[in-house]
Amino acid sequence: MLKRVKNAGGRIGKIALLIFAGTFSPEAAQSSPAPVLDLSAYRGKVIYLDFWASWCAPCLQSFPWMNEIQRTFGRQGLTVIAVNVDRDGNMARQFLRGKIPEFKIVYDPDGAIAKQYDLKDMPTTFLIGQDGKIRYVHSGFYLNRESQYVSHIRELLNEVR
Amino acid sequence: MQLNSGNGACLRQTLATLSLGLLSATLGEKTDRAYAQAQSQPDSPSGNSGQLIPTSKELDSSILFYQEANGRVRAIEPALQYTAHGPDSQTFNLGVIADSVTGATPNGAVPSDHTQTFVTPLKAPGGSSTTVTSASGGSTVIHLPPTPGQIAAAALGRQYTTPPGQLPVDRGFHDQRYGVNVGYSQPLGEISLVGFGGSYSIEHDYQSISASANIAQNFNLNNTTASLAVNYENDSSFPYGGVPTPLTVMTPQLKSVSSRGRSRIDIVAGLTEAMTTNWLVQLNYSYGISDGYQNDPYLIVSVVDPVTGEPNVYLYENRPTSRRLQSIYLDSKVDFGPSVTDVSFRYFMDSWGIKSTTVQVSDRVRLMGSLYVEPEIRWYQQSAANFFHNFLVTGQPLPQYASADSRLGQFVGLTYGMKLGFDLTRSTEIYLRGEFYRQTGNGHPADAIGQLKQQNLFAGVDAAYGMIGFSWNFD
Amino acid sequence: MKSADMSAIRRGALFAAACVAANSLWACAAIGPKPWEKDVLARREMQVNPYPLQTATDEHIYFSKEAASGGRGFAGGGCGCN
Numbered sequence: 001m002l003k004r005v006k007n008a009g010g011r012i013g014k015i016a017l018l019i020f021a022g023t024f025s026p027e028a029a030q031s032s033p034a035p036v037l038d039l040s041a042y043r044g045k046v047i048y049l050d051f052w053a054s055w056c057a058p059c060l061q062s063f064p065w066m067n068e069i070q071r072t073f074g075r076q077g078l079t080v081i082a083v084n085v086d087r088d089g090n091m092a093r094q095f096l097r098g099k100i101p102e103f104k105i106v107y108d109p110d111g112a113i114a115k116q117y118d119l120k121d122m123p124t125t126f127l128i129g130q131d132g133k134i135r136y137v138h139s140g141f142y143l144n145r146e147s148q149y150v151s152h153i154r155e156l157l158n159e160v161r
Numbered sequence: 162m163q164l165n166s167g168n169g170a171c172l173r174q175t176l177a178t179l180s181l182g183l184l185s186a187t188l189g190e191k192t193d194r195a196y197a198q199a200q201s202q203p204d205s206p207s208g209n210s211g212q213l214i215p216t217s218k219e220l221d222s223s224i225l226f227y228q229e230a231n232g233r234v235r236a237i238e239p240a241l242q243y244t245a246h247g248p249d250s251q252t253f254n255l256g257v258i259a260d261s262v263t264g265a266t267p268n269g270a271v272p273s274d275h276t277q278t279f280v281t282p283l284k285a286p287g288g289s290s291t292t293v294t295s296a297s298g299g300s301t302v303i304h305l306p307p308t309p310g311q312i313a314a315a316a317l318g319r320q321y322t323t324p325p326g327q328l329p330v331d332r333g334f335h336d337q338r339y340g341v342n343v344g345y346s347q348p349l350g351e352i353s354l355v356g357f358g359g360s361y362s363i364e365h366d367y368q369s370i371s372a373s374a375n376i377a378q379n380f381n382l383n384n385t386t387a388s389l390a391v392n393y394e395n396d397s398s399f400p401y402g403g404v405p406t407p408l409t410v411m412t413p414q415l416k417s418v419s420s421r422g423r424s425r426i427d428i429v430a431g432l433t434e435a436m437t438t439n440w441l442v443q444l445n446y447s448y449g450i451s452d453g454y455q456n457d458p459y460l461i462v463s464v465v466d467p468v469t470g471e472p473n474v475y476l477y478e479n480r481p482t483s484r485r486l487q488s489i490y491l492d493s494k495v496d497f498g499p500s501v502t503d504v505s506f507r508y509f510m511d512s513w514g515i516k517s518t519t520v521q522v523s524d525r526v527r528l529m530g531s532l533y534v535e536p537e538i539r540w541y542q543q544s545a546a547n548f549f550h551n552f553l554v555t556g557q558p559l560p561q562y563a564s565a566d567s568r569l570g571q572f573v574g575l576t577y578g579m580k581l582g583f584d585l586t587r588s589t590e591i592y593l594r595g596e597f598y599r600q601t602g603n604g605h606p607a608d609a610i611g612q613l614k615q616q617n618l619f620a621g622v623d624a625a626y627g628m629i630g631f632s633w634n635f636d
Numbered sequence: 637m638k639s640a641d642m643s644a645i646r647r648g649a650l651f652a653a654a655c656v657a658a659n660s661l662w663a664c665a666a667i668g669p670k671p672w673e674k675d676v677l678a679r680r681e682m683q684v685n686p687y688p689l690q691t692a693t694d695e696h697i698y699f700s701k702e703a704a705s706g707g708r709g710f711a712g713g714g715c716g717c718n
Contacts, residue, residue, distance in 0.1 A: 055678040085672040114672040140718035223689040383716030384668035433712025490707035509704035
């Protein structure tokens with residue numbers, strides 16, 4: 001649900017607290033896991049990080065739309081990254097055969113990235129701003145909420161850094 | 162004509178199950194079709210906010226061929242169901258079902274070592290004096306002795322006989338039934354699912370209307386679902402010749418009461434749990450109350466001589482007007498990889514003294530590609546209703562309630578069969594099913610008298626049926 | 637219905653429901669698959685009622701030949717998407 005903006009804010013708060021606690025606790029600093037998905041190459045861009053699977057119908061419905069927003073907003077700095085969580089990678093590759101996604105696909109068959117982002121739903125999209133922080137979390141994909149999704153993207157793209 | 166008491170209510174069960182069952186069918190969509198459908202959406206990032214274009218549609222069809230042994234009931238039942246899913250997880254379904262039934266059905270009387278003759282009201286529409294051919298299952302039209310004040314149309318009756326040593330069955334009927342059901346559900350605010358539905362069915366002598374409402378809530382990252390459904394049903398029975406006065410002598414004369422009805426409310430509370438990545442468990446509790454006319458207006462009970470066991474007279478049956486039912490249902494489905502095993506258990510009890518246990522096991526074995534074969538077995542056992550009697554005895558006090566309907570007696574029912582299915586194309590699926598169903602019961606109860614000791618008093622069913630199913634997912 | 641039977645069935649139902657409901661407690665939310673692990677549960681054959689017309693036909697036959705009826709549920713399971 002889009003109202004999970006609060007959630008994202010809360011999560012940032014928790015991460016901030018952990019980092020803060022980490023500076024005072026050498027053990028904590030050692031045990032904080034290195035990010036499984038390295039997004040450092042995309043700092044300064046707005047990242048549309050989407051988790052999908054071949055068995056998830058709403059995920060597949062979002063594919064043409066994700067192509068469209070990558071095409072439309074790519075020049076303005078939007079990067080769509082679709083993380084596939086199929087435990088059987090062949091299912092994903094079978095689905096992608098014959099289709100030409102215009103965005104990057106990352107394979108996460110063991111669910112390590114999904115676990116790190118602590119998905120609560122399928123699909124889930126994390127809108128990461130130019131500052132590298134998670135700004136919006138979209139739980140589920142609804143065809144008739146596309147205008148709301150686009151307004152979030154525009155907002156993050158228009159931020160001045 | 163009703164095959165058994167409340168046969169029109171079969172349709173209620175069918176239709177209610179359909180409406181409720183399709184709520185859970187939102188989740189089995191084909192992958193490529195979902196993508197292809199999305200491709201055909203208006204190609205704009207602003208989307209189609211507010212429009213209610215179905216994101217997927219499905220048409221399910223099936224046909225049943227049912228046949229009982231010894232010339233008993235034979236039925237063909239085609240069904241069609243349309244389901245549409247909306248962009249905000251809405252589900253709409255509309256279904257129709259038709260039923261054509263012929264054959265013989267036990268009338269409740271016990272066998273005798275002499276020929277038995279039964280006379281019942283004539284089922285010719287309008288009651289004209291044209292003769293009904295005796296080819297209608299061995300019945301003949303007879304002229305009844307006129308009684309004062311009787312109109313001419315009532316002077317005809319239908320007579321059929323049963324040879325010695327055979328279970329008395331009424332052969333002369335043929336009935337069609339039509340039903341329709343509709344349902345709608347969607348999430349509402351914080352509630353995962355809210356829905357309602359209705360159904361209607363009609364046959365020559367029975368009508369059933371029902372309405373239902375349901376609610377479901379997901380917890381634990383959608384691993385736990387709690388649900389509640391309420392169903393209200395109203396049935397009307399308008400048998401040929403009118404509604405007989407219970408426990409009076411069987412007669413072909415027209416009865417003064419033309420119809421009787423009953424109402425029923427059922428509540429089902431359910432808990433579904435995804436235990437692991439490939440294990441689903443379901444637990445349901447059902448409670449129902451039914452009030453009104455519960456009798457089968459065509460069924461009789463033999464009253465036999467206390468020494469010889471020969472039938473003296475036939476009386477129309479009588480059941481209590483009130484019935485309370487409860488059941489507990491547990492289902493476990495595990496996908497082991499090579500096969501999916503489904504085991505279910507149901508315990509049922511009602512205020513008529515009937516207790517039953519049902520165990521069902523099926524194993525869907527994956528063969529090559531989408532081809533699968535699924536053997537299944539079902540074991541069912543029930544105890545008799547406390548007013549069930551194979552027969553009554555002349556001279557003994559007449560009980561308040563009595564029925565010889567084998568459906569209320571003690572028996573064990575075993576079903577075994579096989580299903581075979583595969584995907585015909587990317588968006589269609591077909592399956593074939595063949596089943597055998599046999600009821601076994603005590604045909605020689607200890608209380609059999611005289612000639613009844615030599616007869617088989619069990620009237621249960623021995624049937625085979627086949628089904629063809631076809632599903633089509635489209636946009 | 638005998639009151640002893642009714643209380644027995646009630647006790648059994650409550651016990652069984654508690655076993656399944658215990659999974660709903662916050663402390664036990666760790667039990668059960670994660671949202672990204674529901675590929676098997678998403679399959680048609682793992683749904684609560686995968687073939688509604690088949691279920692309806694069976695229920696119809698058994699309703700007309702037996703005294704017991706119904707009992708099945710309708711919601712839950714699946715991929716849990718959206």
